[in-house]
Each structure stands twice: as C-alpha cells, then as structure tokens.
Amino acid sequence: GQQLNQSPQSMFIQEGEDVSMNCTSSSIFNTWLWYKQDPGEGPVLLIALYKAGELTSNGRLTAQFGITRKDSFLNISASIPSDVGIYFCAGQGAQKLVFGQGTRLTINP
C-alpha cells in the first residue's frame, strides 16, 4: 500500500537532547498530521497542520508543513523518558490517511 517516506527509522538519544524527524511524499497533501503510538495502543494525535508553510507548536513539539505540500518535519526539544515511542507522520486525503513507516525513538537516561 501507499506509504510516505519517513526518516530516520530509529533514533537512540540521551535524555535532554533535541530530536528531529521528517516525512516526504510524491503526492501533495492538504493536511499533515503527526501521531505517537505506544506499544499495544492506537496512535495519539500530536499536531495537525492545515496550511502550507505553517509552523505549529505543542509544548516541546514543533512541526512544519512544507511549502510544496509534499513534506513535513517534527522537532522535539529537551527529550524526556515519556517521549519514548513510535512517531508517525500522515498525509490526509479526502477519505483516508496515508502513513509513514514510523520513527522509533529510544531515550537513554
């Protein structure tokens, strides 16, 4: 099935470090979303982006909707242990979300 290209696939960082991940697509999306998924649970919405060029923050999280509408990035500042999990980007079409493969974040205390 269709997927977005998300990188990196995994990250191993020290607590307190900043994190950056990005997502690209060959197709244009009018809405980009970032979700976090913990083991055995469903994805939880972190940030929604509705306008090309938009930069949105949610606490320590910052995400941007690329000008071309084909990419997005997510930054996490000053990481803490509860940031551990899998982060997914998603492009929203009229009926469906198209997801990236996910970025697995591991934090060493």
Add this chain to the structure above:
Amino acid sequence: DAGVTQSPTHLIKTRGQQVTLRCSPISGHKSVSWYQQVLGQGPQFIFQYYEKEERGRGNFPDRFSARQFPNYSSELNVNALLLGDSALYLCASSLQTGHTDTQYFGPGTRLTVL
C-alpha cells in the same frame, strides 16, 4: 468524554474462520475509518464510512467488509482468514469526512490468525 472504543482487545482465530470487530466513535462523530497495522509498519487504510455509506475503500480483497449503524458505530468483518491477516486493526472517528476532519484513533484490536 469517552474516546473511540473498540472490542474485543485481543482475538485469536484459525485460518479460514471469520471475524467481526466492533468500533464506537467519539460522541458526535459521524465518520468511522478502519486501518490495518502490520507489525513494524504504519497503518494502512481499509474503509471509511460516513452517515452509514461507504466513502472510501483501500486496496484490500473482498474478504474485508464493513458497515456503519444508525448510531454511527461500525463493524469490520473479515472472511476466510489468512495468516497474513494477523495485525492490529485500528478504528478512527472524525466529525465528518474531508481534508481537515482530524481522525482520532481507538486502542485497536489485536488479531492473531493461527
């Protein structure tokens, strides 16, 4: 307010059997979508329903079917189960259907096919 709920949480079936998964959307949400998430991958779109009508279908075989009820809850049915159907099945609800209608996910049903 209650979020999206799904039942059962876990299910074990054997090849060839049939399974029904259930989803209740967030109160006030009229659209329900179903996704399949295989281990190590992102969710893949299966169906979207809005006001009891199918609005979108992903690249899944006819063994997969769904319906939405007048109270906006939904069921996903999978017939003639294959080993490859083992996955986390996620339900998401949104107010309506469109580019700006954010989808909120339930905890999922973990299906294991033996």
